[in-house]
Amino acid sequence: MSTFTIPEDASTVQPNVADLNAQQALAYHSVLAFVNSSSAERQNFFFLYGHGGTGKTFLYKALVAHLKELGKVVLVVASSGIAATLLPNASTAHSRFKIPLEIDHTSSCNIRKGTPLAQSIVDAYLIVWDEAPMVHRLSFEAVDRAFCDIMNVPFTGVHYKPFGGKTVLLGGDFRQTLPIVPDSGKEESVDSSLTRSYLWNSCMVLHLSENMRVDSSSANNQLDFHGMNFGRWTLSIGNGTMPARSFKENQPADWVEIPEALLIQTVGSPVQTMATEIYTDFQQRYHNISYLTERSIITPTNRNVTEINAHMLALVPGTGRSYYSSDTLHTDAADSYRIEAEYPTEFLNGLSFNGYPEHNIELKVFTPVMLLRNLNPAIGLCNGTRLMVIYLGHYVIRGIIMGGTFSGKTVAIPRIVLNINDHRWPFVLKRRQFPVRLCYAMTINKSQGQTLQSVGVYLPKPVFSHGQLYVAVSRVRSASGLRLLIINEDGIPSKYTRNIVYQEALADLLDIADVAQVCLVFHNFLF
Numbered sequence: 001m002s003t004f005t006i007p008e009d010a011s012t013v014q015p016n017v018a019d020l021n022a023q024q025a026l027a028y029h030s031v032l033a034f035v036n037s038s039s040a041e042r043q044n045f046f047f048l049y050g051h052g053g054t055g056k057t058f059l060y061k062a063l064v065a066h067l068k069e070l071g072k073v074v075l076v077v078a079s080s081g082i083a084a085t086l087l088p089n090a091s092t093a094h095s096r097f098k099i100p101l102e103i104d105h106t107s108s109c110n111i112r113k114g115t116p117l118a119q120s121i122v123d124a125y126l127i128v129w130d131e132a133p134m135v136h137r138l139s140f141e142a143v144d145r146a147f148c149d150i151m152n153v154p155f156t157g158v159h160y161k162p163f164g165g166k167t168v169l170l171g172g173d174f175r176q177t178l179p180i181v182p183d184s185g186k187e188e189s190v191d192s193s194l195t196r197s198y199l200w201n202s203c204m205v206l207h208l209s210e211n212m213r214v215d216s217s218s219a220n221n222q223l224d225f226h227g228m229n230f231g232r233w234t235l236s237i238g239n240g241t242m243p244a245r246s247f248k249e250n251q252p253a254d255w256v257e258i259p260e261a262l263l264i265q266t267v268g269s270p271v272q273t274m275a276t277e278i279y280t281d282f283q284q285r286y287h288n289i290s291y292l293t294e295r296s297i298i299t300p301t302n303r304n305v306t307e308i309n310a311h312m313l314a315l316v317p318g319t320g321r322s323y324y325s326s327d328t329l330h331t332d333a334a335d336s337y338r339i340e341a342e343y344p345t346e347f348l349n350g351l352s353f354n355g356y357p358e359h360n361i362e363l364k365v366f367t368p369v370m371l372l373r374n375l376n377p378a379i380g381l382c383n384g385t386r387l388m389v390i391y392l393g394h395y396v397i398r399g400i401i402m403g404g405t406f407s408g409k410t411v412a413i414p415r416i417v418l419n420i421n422d423h424r425w426p427f428v429l430k431r432r433q434f435p436v437r438l439c440y441a442m443t444i445n446k447s448q449g450q451t452l453q454s455v456g457v458y459l460p461k462p463v464f465s466h467g468q469l470y471v472a473v474s475r476v477r478s479a480s481g482l483r484l485l486i487i488n489e490d491g492i493p494s495k496y497t498r499n500i501v502y503q504e505a506l507a508d509l510l511d512i513a514d515v516a517q518v519c520l521v522f523h524n525f526l527f
């Protein structure tokens with residue numbers, strides 16, 4: 001596939017300790033010092049806390065590279081597939097640690113002692129887990145129970161050690177999206193946060209605050225965004241400190257004004273305007289993998305993602321290929337004949353589910369697609385991996401991975417059977433389909449963790465959950481790469497949009513400066 005120019009991707013750069021800034025170096029040495037310490041009081045549970053772009057991923061990579069060089073076993077996981085593709089040899093935490101999907105206060109992971117997986121945990125010198133705030137606290141507690149069991153450490157009492165004494169470095173940013181708790185509100189969301197777990201009491205927080213993504217020397221970033229530079233402006237959205245107002249009585253005052261310099265004024269169709277703004281010169285560049293890798297339109301809902309993708313697909317020259325799924329239902333109900341008769345195949349074909357492929361997928365060569373399942377993390381095929389399609393076969397689709405540590409690799413995607421268990425229906429839908437969807441546009445939640453050159457934030461409706469606006473505006477290095485298109489409920493372009501920040505989710509980190517100081521004291525003591 002040498003005819004394609006593979007984009008230079010920052011995520012493939014291998015950082016080492018000399019590249020770290022002062023805060024990163026402090027965190028790096030602190031973890032290593034505590035890991036190496038033989039003290040009974042040895043700290044073994046860390047949280048690397050820093051807002052988007054402070055170089056958490058960069059730091060994990062430096063740590064992992066150093067320990068691998070010393071021949072140590074390091075397990076690297078991330079809460080989402082896309083975050084896993086940005087780290088070396090990482091997989092999702094759920095697949096690696098066999099965390100149950102249905103989880104409660106007594107759950108443990110499905111890891112049996114004596115198995116190779118259990119042994120890899122025993123052997124691990126360090127366990128790194130990125131984007132931790134996205135996962136429900138019960139998942140960490142299940143991992144804690146499982147590790148205690150594997151390490152023969154009592155789960156309660158004075159001899160208890162978090163994670164059975166294994167050194168665990170979690171990281172992420174509580175300003176970004178929290179765990180998705182279906183049909184729930186703010187309280188459940190905040191309660192699901194890691195900071196509400198008993199584990200949090202034993203955690204040492206390491207703090208990064210210097211934004212390495214936003215290029216502070218760029219003139220664009222020095223522009224005045226409501227009295228702030230671009231980096232501070234994005235952070236004030238994340239912190240919820242940007243002045244906000246309400247437009248209706250009895251509604252929270254969480255509508256913020258977006259600076260004119262970042263706004264797109266629509267002319268005609270909003271989707272077309274957004275597409276033209278972000279996919280400039282598309283007719284000449286639709287097949288250029290660098291061009292596709294470095295840009296995306298992001299929006300809160302799948303409905304708008306589908307609308308934009310369909311618009312972009314129509315602009316790609318040539319005829320495409322349609323792939324239809326084979327859909328069957330499975331039920332254990334006594335009256336299964338009645339259920340099968342009530343939900344014929346045509347009905348099943350018409351069902352759409354978040355995170356699953358459609359019955360009918362239309363693709364063309366050169367279109368970007370996102371993988372919807374962890375097919376093989378070892379070769380970069382994770383839920384969230386982006387690929388540019390280069391071959392549309394009957395049994396297989398081939399594509400080139402866009403971004404992440406496997407950028408530029410050619411891979412094959414097979415059809416698989418997906419079991420879709422949605423509480424709205426009295427059956428499990430078995431859909432045999434290629435687990436992909438077009439990704440000229442993606443949801444804000446899917447974009448978390450990515451660094452892009454050009455991002456269009458399409459808001460025909462405002463965001464609906466904590467951290468989404470912050471994730472959306474903090475994907476770029478420079479203000480010049482960010483454009484927002486906001487439509488109000490009267491269908492008119494607007495400069496106001498909602499910024500939902502659950503202060504309760506951030507409150508547990510207010511004393512962070514003190515914790516960082518404690519870390520510094522230990523660091524000075526140990527060196």
Ligand SMILES: Nc1ncnc2c1ncn2[C@@H]1O[C@H](COP(=O)(O)OP(=O)(O)OP(=O)(O)O)[C@@H](O)[C@H]1O
Nearest residue numbers: 010019020021052053054055056057058212213449
């Ligand atoms: N010390 C450094 N020197 C040079 N570049 C750096 C350094 N630290 C981070 N970067 C670069 O800054 C950008 C953001 O870093 P990174 O992705 O590690 O941040 P993050 O904290 O993981 O962000 P997010 O929370 O949004 O995932 C990347 O392009 C990375 O290569």
